[in-house]
Amino acid sequence: MAFLLRPPVPFDILYPAVNFNFEFDLFGEGKKDRSLQGQIKEWVRAHFNLAEDVTVLVAEIFCDQPGCAPVETHIAVLKASGREQYRMMRPMKEVIKQDIHRMIPNPDGHGARIDLDKLGDGSQWK
Numbered sequence: 001m002a003f004l005l006r007p008p009v010p011f012d013i014l015y016p017a018v019n020f021n022f023e024f025d026l027f028g029e030g031k032k033d034r035s036l037q038g039q040i041k042e043w044v045r046a047h048f049n050l051a052e053d054v055t056v057l058v059a060e061i062f063c064d065q066p067g068c069a070p071v072e073t074h075i076a077v078l079k080a081s082g083r084e085q086y087r088m089m090r091p092m093k094e095v096i097k098q099d100i101h102r103m104i105p106n107p108d109g110h111g112a113r114i115d116l117d118k119l120g121d122g123s124q125w126k
Contacts, residue, residue, distance in 0.1 A: 036092045036093060036095075037058040037092065040058045040073070040075070040092065040095055040100075041056045041058055043097050043100045044056050044058075044075055044077065044100055047100045047101065048077065050077065050079075054077060054078065054079050055076075055077075055078040056075065056076070056077055056078075057075070057076040057078065058073065058074070058075055058092070059073070059074050059076075060072070060073055060074075060091060060092050061073075061074050061087075068089075069089040069090065071090070071091040072087050072088065072089055072090070072091075073087065073088045073090060073091065073092045073095055074086070074087045074088075074106065075087070075088075075103060084105075084107075085105070085106045085107060085108075086103035086104060086105055086106055087103065087104050087106040088102075088103055088104065089104070
């Protein structure tokens, strides 16, 4: 009795409709931002117990002014009641969860600040 040997058929030819490019959401928390900024935003949201409609911005600022770290991480929490700003004297890649509890309030921001309330409707630039 002879067995007929065939070359193996590639998997994608056998199962062309199967898409293995997915993320498994074990706890039903939805898709998350896995970047450094995304992780810091999640920590800030959890620390302040923020609602989903509150915007959290994370940015890295390079500074050459006296009293500044060479690279700082700045956080802005934009609520309907106003803006809260914080900073950490380290680059984003060095921020850990415990740093969120030690953020430095930074109400004046860094450098020149645009006061959105004084801009008006922007009609002067049209």
